[in-house]
Amino acid sequence: MLDVGCLADETIAEVREKEGRYAAFVRSTPYEFGRLWADAFCAAFVWRKQAGALPPITEIVFRNIERTPYSVSPPIKEEIRRLAAQYQFFHWHLAFPDVFRVPANGSDPEQEAMGWNGGFDVVLGNPPWERVKLQEKEWFAPRHAEIANAPNAAKRRSMIEALAHDDPALYQAFQDARRAAEGESHFIRSAGRYPLCGRGDVNTYTIFAELNRQIQHAAGRVGCIVPSGIATDDTTKFFFQDLMEAQALISLYDFENREGIFPAVHRSFKFCLLTLTGADRPARQGAEFVFFAQNTAELRNQERRFTLSAAEIALLNPNTRTCPIFRSKRDAELTKAIYQRVPILLKEGETEENPWRIRFLRMFDISNDSHLFQTCEQLETAGWNLKGNSFIRENESYFPLYEAKMVHQFNHRFASVEVDTSRQFRQGQPKESSLDNLKDPYFSAEPHYWVKEADVKGQLPEQFHTNWLIGFERITATTNERTFISCILPAAGHSDSIFLVLISKLIDNTPILVSNMNAFCFDYVTRQKLGGLNLNFFLVRQLPILEPSFYNQACNWYPCSKLQDWLIPRVLELTYTAWDLEAFAKDCGYDGPPFRWDEERRFLLRCELDAAYFHLYGIARDDAAYILDTFPIVKRKDEAKYGEYRTKREILDIYDAMRHAQHANIPYHTRLDPPPADPRVAHPAIPRP
Incomplete structure (x- = not known):
């Protein structure tokens, strides 16, 4: 094949000669056997393994094909060819034998994972951005709209199974498509081609992205356009870590699609220009980054550009x-x-730091759990009675199922859910609680669904605090008013x-954690970590959180008290505004009625x-002033309400007063x-519900 690459192609006759020589090459016995062997390897991962099917390709069969390809039975050979056509197997070393060369004399290959030498000097591309897993809703959208628009996954699965009787052809087509996707996924995960x-x-x-790097020459470059999750997502952490440690990343320029660079892509989507270098030309000075650019002109802004090394990445995200x-x-x-001073919440490793x-x-x-949920109408029809926001019948209970739309920082009664059955999607919409609602200690937010008490308790391990819970909203954005939304929640369904944070009963300072999570400085760091809309566990584990033992020391601005004793009353008054969190108040050492909802006091707290x-x-x-300025919606709302950014002014004034107290030792x-939490600001002695 190498001689074909050396042929001239200046004239039509020379091009035709080259074409003929190449056609002869791919019809040659060595090429056919090489293609059969490579196809057999890929086919092994997508082979149908069930009763009545052809014998699968095992290691023994595969090695026999390598040694004696002419001995392969016609049915096996035909099935390999069929699968190769269906899945479009592609073999780089056969398609470009002059670029990818098998090392001679048993020497080690330059590309150990691929087993070859060589590669392309330049790899450019904008690869597809599609999930491999079959998306049922998308697959059925052009084929069966009713299934695609099913209200939940459980209902959709039921409707799909009904097709086996109602529309066998469509059911079989779906099964074939699902199996094809599962075959592709199995190859990707198990074949060793994409270890990262x-x-x-x-x-x-x-x-x-991983393939581009594999086919790159050791002195070459890769330039591709991919979603920014290549650097921020948990599933790509091994790839990005390897890029940084191998000094293979030249630059990553991240864009928001706000100006419609890709018209068919949502304007909030983030993608990046990823530039990589080969092992012979490492990026020894670290990689250059720009984030949140909206057009290429913004890449020239030097204040937007920064460099990070592998060691700095390890400091900021040590787990991933x-x-x-x-x-x-x-x-x-x-x-x-901040990360040099404050430890992360949970450090993974051989010795976990938690x-x-x-x-x-x-x-x-x-x-997926929708079969466990009941609506108000269903429960009332079955004879259940609503008490507070739980349904009771004899000795059984249905607890409310809290959703993120119902809560906010230090407020588990932020909104109830109103159900509008005329809407095809998202029938449950939040109805924000009124000030009168919040001032009522008996008021509870009403959910869309309820779930059995036994199902809730089955989820909660005994060794953790479970009389009340700490939760945070999973779906959020760096452009929201606040990004990390956390509060204390009743022991109910969620x-x-x-997402819930369960804390061991052995920890005394548990209530303080929610105050740390709702602080502006913590929220600011969260915004530096959140690449999408999902506040996943892997991200939260790596956020900077003060350790529980830290709060046992004296309070610098109130030296007659420990930090925990200064903080807990403020968390208590902000949180315990309704009877349904009485268990939380008792764990804080308070046995009185809930505290009155007072907007001004809550602001100052x-x-x-x-x-x-x-x-x-x-x-x-x-x-601190700079951090507060990075919350523009808070500022805008303050200016509309007070005529100034009052939140910033008050926080900085208090900051100064605390600093003065520390320096003056007063x-x-x-x-x-x-x-804070003085009984005089609680509701008067009133009966418990």
Whole structure:
């Protein structure tokens, strides 16, 4: 084949000669046998293995094909060819034998994973961005709209199974499509071709990114356009980590599609220009990054460009070694400084560092567990009675199923769910609780669904605090008013839109964790880490959280008290505003009625907590002011309500007062009168519900 590549192709006759020589090559016996052997390897992973099928390709069969390809039986050979055509097997070393060369004399290959020498000098591409797993809704959309528009996954599965009787041809077509997708997934995960990206819910862009690097020459370059998740997602962490450690990443320029660079792609979608280098030309100075660009002109802004090394990536994301997403050099430097002072929530490794002794819990999947849920109408028809926001019948209970739309920071009663059955999708819409609702200690937010008490308790392990829970919203965005939304929740049902943080009963400072999670400084760091809309467990594990033992020390601005004793009353008053969190109040050492909902007091309580955490995180005043300015919606709402950015002013004023108290060695004087969690700001003695 190498002589074909050397032939001249200046004239039509020379091109035809070259074409003929190539055609003869691919018809040659060595090529045919090489193609059969390579196809057999791929076919082994998608071979139908069931009763009555042809014998599968085992290691013994595969090696026999290698040694004696002419002995392969016609049915086996035909099935290999059929699968090769169906799955479109492609073999780089056969298609480009002059580029990819098998090393001679048993020497080690330059590309160990692929077993060849050589590669392309330049690889450019914009690969497909598609999930390999068959998406039922998308598959049925042009074929059976009713199934595609089923209200939930459980109903859709039931309708699909009914096709076996109602429409056997469509049912078989679906089964074939699903099996084809499963075959592709099996090859990607198990064949060894994609050791870094062949895992998780595979997307084709990750596979192409790894492939581009495999077919690159050691002195070559790769340039491709892929979703920015290549650097930030958990499923691609091994690929990105390898890029950084091998000094293979030249640059990653991240774009938001707000200006419609790709017209058919959603305007919020993020993609990047990824540039890689080969092993012979490593990027020794680190990789250059730009995030949140909207057009190529913004790449010239030097304040937007920053460099990170593998060691700095390891500091910022020690578990996954994925990339944070800084908007500027200042964000990068400020975040690195925070991580040098504050440990992460949970550090993975041979010896796990988990000081809060936490466990994350995704309690109920809103689609897959929908068969467990009941509506208000269904329960009332069955004779259940509503008490508070739980249904009771004899000795049994149905607990409310909380969704993210129902909660907010320090507020588990933010909204009820109103059901509009006229809507095809998202029938449950939030109805924000009124001020009168929030002032009523008996008021509870009403959900869309309820779930059996036994099913809830079956999800909660006994060794953790389960009389009340800490939760945070899973779906969020860096462009929201606030990004990390956390609160204390009743021991009830919780959908997968709320992730739960279970904490060991052995930890005393549990209530404080939610104050840390709701602080502006913590939210700011979260925004540097969130590449999409999902606040996944792997991301939260790597956020900077003060350890529980930290709160046992004296409070610098109130030296007569421990930090925990200064913080807990503020968390208690903000949280315990209704009887359904009485268990939480008792665990905080308080046995009185709920605290009154007072907007001004709540504002000042939160300002004190935010000022405190700026100090506890070691953040200088100028940096605290900068962080507060990165929350434009908070600022805009304040200016509309107060005529100024009051939140920023109050927090910085309190920050200054705390700093003065520390330097003067005098207690900080709270602006709250009565002080936080004073019984005088609770509801008067009223009967429990």
